[in-house]
Amino acid sequence: MEIDRCMCYQRTFEELRQVAEETGADSVEALQQHVVFGHNCQLCHPYVRRMLETGETVFHEVIEG
Numbered sequence: 413m414e415i416d417r418c419m420c421y422q423r424t425f426e427e428l429r430q431v432a433e434e435t436g437a438d439s440v441e442a443l444q445q446h447v448v449f450g451h452n453c454q455l456c457h458p459y460v461r462r463m464l465e466t467g468e469t470v471f472h473e474v475i476e477g
């Protein structure tokens with residue numbers, strides 16, 4: 413299992429990481445000001461939070477809210 417994107421909007425965490433780097437966004441909500449993702453099922457939110465903390469963009473484990 414490999415989880416590397418917001419499935420609902422087809423935005424990779426790598427893409428989101430770059431936007432975070434460029435804009436300084438440091439939360440899901442701040443990132444959503446710059447790029448459309450995460451408005452549907454929101455299962456990607458804990459992954460995006462982890463990405464913002466650690467810089468990881470590919471996950472092999474289930475991370476729950």
Ligand code: FES
Pocket residue numbers: 417418419420421449450451452453454455456457
């Ligand atoms: S996976 Fe991101 S909103 Fe559903």
